[in-house]
Amino acid sequence: MSKGKVVVVGAGPGGLTSAMLLATRGFEVQVFEKEPVLGGRNAALKLGDYTFDIGPTFFMMKFILDQIFKETGRQAEDYLDFKLLDPMYRLQFEDREIYISSDTEKMQAEIDRHFPGNEGAVQNFLSREEKRLKKLLPCLQRPYSSWTDLLAPEVLQLLPRLSLGRSLFDVLGDYFSEEQLKLSFTFQAKYLGMSPWECPGAFAIIPFIEHNFGIYHIQGGLNQISEMMGKIVQEEGGQIHTSTPVSKIMVKEKRACGVELEDGTRVEADKVIINADFAHAMNELFDPGVLKKYNSQALERKKYSCSTFMLYLGLDREYDINHHNIVFARNYRENVDDIFKNFKLSDDMSIYIQNPTITDPGLAPAGHSALYILVPIANRQAPVEWNEQQVKYYRDLVLQTIKEKTSLKDIEEHIVQEKAITPLNWEQDFSVYRGATFNLGHNLSQMLYFRPRNRFEELDDCFLVGGGTNPGSGLPTIYESGRIATRLICSDYNLPYDL
Ligand SMILES: Cc1cc2nc3c(=O)[nH]c(=O)nc-3n(C[C@H](O)[C@H](O)[C@H](O)COP(=O)(O)OP(=O)(O)OC[C@H]3O[C@@H](n4cnc5c(N)ncnc54)[C@H](O)[C@@H]3O)c2cc1C
Known part of the structure; x- marks a missing residue:
């Protein structure tokens, strides 16, 4: 049987993994990404001369990425510069x-x-x-x-x-x-x-x-993994179309047969892989009535992860704090309950601070630093209106807490560039359902057989990859979702997965 045409919706880590594995195996691959850049939540954020990872900063289970690169006939080290921390x-x-x-x-x-x-x-x-x-x-x-x-x-x-x-x-x-x-x-x-x-x-x-x-850092930021996966897709003849949102998955007789782009273009395909956030895609990319198991009421009943309040700060001085730092709330249990049970913002928050320029000075101008600050908070289930005033209030509170609890007493005076991301931004700008940054929860009733399957059970020729699908959120498991989907597609064509 001939190798088919595959369309991938979204150039996040899951979509890029399957795109590069399939392109290497001779499939005709087209990736459609709504944003101008690759990587989704694993993209780079550039603020002036400062570079940040938007999302992932902890890189674990390097051996999985090594295997996946090998399965494209490449060595990960030829593309990425890993630093064990x-x-x-x-x-x-x-x-x-x-x-x-x-x-x-x-x-x-x-x-x-x-x-x-x-x-x-x-x-x-x-x-x-x-x-x-x-x-x-x-x-x-x-x-x-x-x-x-x-x-x-x-x-x-x-x-x-x-x-x-x-x-x-x-x-x-x-x-x-x-x-x-x-x-x-x-x-x-x-x-x-x-x-x-x-x-x-x-x-x-x-x-x-x-x-x-x-745990590893990757020089240039973890966004380089997505960047390099995109490069490999193209080296293997795959096409990546950025700034090209998909508006709908085309469905004919219970089978996915392509995608309709926002500009009305229809692209036919033998297989469709969805990497857009699972619950967002189920709600937004299908005509009403197509989905039964994952209709919007069913999605509402599922459990979702927390969200995060993010600050990315370009600073005109260096700090000698560690690469990764976690500052615990005074009362950690209460803070956790505020996030997951009470759905309210804690004044006593836990904060993760990444100071990557201590390992990777190229992320900021000489003598400067690029701090990444993440505060776990409730997702959009919490009745918080993320207007300008609220963002400023929480930003000030986070910086105040950092000044009180850490050696970064003067950060506010040294801010040159600054950006905040709130649960509302995750929901609206990153198309993440409820702004639940780590996707569908990982309670056992939503794991393994019970998690959205890589071969989508509602439609033929449709595959799901990414953090909201089997096996789970986090880069290594997301890569596995892309690899599982690729194996399933190869088996549909009676092709061996191994090159
Ligand atoms: C703040 C934060 C910190 C994290 N930290 C870590 C960490 O340290 N280590 C770790 O392993 N993991 C971490 N994660 C979790 C996970 O690794 C990332 O979220 C990862 O990027 C998720 O990959 P994904 O493939 O599921 O999809 P995404 O990265 O969400 O990519 C989906 C892509 O689909 C695109 N898309 C959506 N809708 C459409 C459409 N209609 N048409 C075309 N394209 C569309 C989006 O623009 C996006 O590019 C973190 C996540 C966040 C948010």
Whole structure:
């Protein structure tokens, strides 16, 4: 059978992964991206001479990206300059700061210094969680097309490792006794936009992945991954059309047969891959009545991640704080409840500050810095009106908190460039449903077989990739979604996936 025409809606990490893998395998690939730049939430933001990553800044599970580049016949190192970060990050509590390292000896020494009585805890955590990852990873790399997939040997073997009924915070209690130490290994639930007290215990694999494989920065910013994937799509003859929004998925007799662009052009295709935010795409890209399982009422009932308030600051001085810094709220539990239960803005917030110019000076002019500030907050379910006054109020509060709690006492005086992104911007400018920046929640009822499938169950010849689909949000799992969709398309053509 001949290789077909594939249209990809959106040039985010998920869409670009499948576009480059399919283009390498001889498919005729066209990517349509509504924005003038590639990368979606993983794009670069340029403010004057300063460069920021809009979204992802922690790069984990490098081996997955390495494999995917290999599967296009390339080495990731030929395209990207990776820097392993040690320490991985600095955690700032009211009474102490802890440097977190993926070097087990250094990490244990830091724990012994702050929390005597936890001897051997890191090694114990690593050995037990390694077993969990071994069982979980194959389940995150496969499609779920029917309930019989739940009977696959790897899925059945995973069941005892899911820590059913236990939260991430409960599971970490098995290794560490002190509250701050448990927080140091559970705040990672926020990477999924979840609370450590709600996040399924199985996600103990995330701190394990950090501690076992380390965290990387990529020179130029993580946006370079999307940039380079776009380059590979084009090297392989694929086409990327930026500033070209898709207005509709064309459907004929329960099969996706192409896309209609906003200017009215109709592009026919054998396969359609949707990378636009899952819930946004379901609501906006189909004629009424086409979708049953994912109609707008059903989407409303699903659980979504939190949102974020972002500040990107170009500053005319350097700071010697660590590359990644997390400043905890005074009362972390209350802050988490405000985000996920009370749906209100906390005055006592937790703040993530990235100071990438300490590793990558090219992101700002010499002697300057480009700070990225992220505050997890409730998504658009919260009754907050993000007007100009509200943005200014929260921006001032965030900067005030940073001045009070960190060594960055003078940042306000040194701001040369500045941009804020609110939940409303995520929703309207980035087309993210409810401004839930980390997509559909990762509760077990929305994972694996129960998460939107890579082979879309509502239409033939339609595939879903990206953070709101199987296997989940976060760059490595998003790359997996693109790889799974590619494997499924190859199998439809009886083509081997391996080159
Ligand atoms: C603030 C923030 C911090 C994050 N930090 C990390 C991190 O440190 N590490 C990590 O691994 N992950 C992180 N993530 C999560 C995740 O990696 C990113 O959100 C990632 O970019 C999501 O990729 P995606 O493929 O799902 O889609 P997106 O990046 O959302 O891309 C979808 C694309 O579709 C386009 N599109 C939408 N509608 C249309 C249309 N109608 N026509 C054409 N194009 C359309 C959009 O413009 C966009 O380019 C973070 C996310 C955010 C927002």
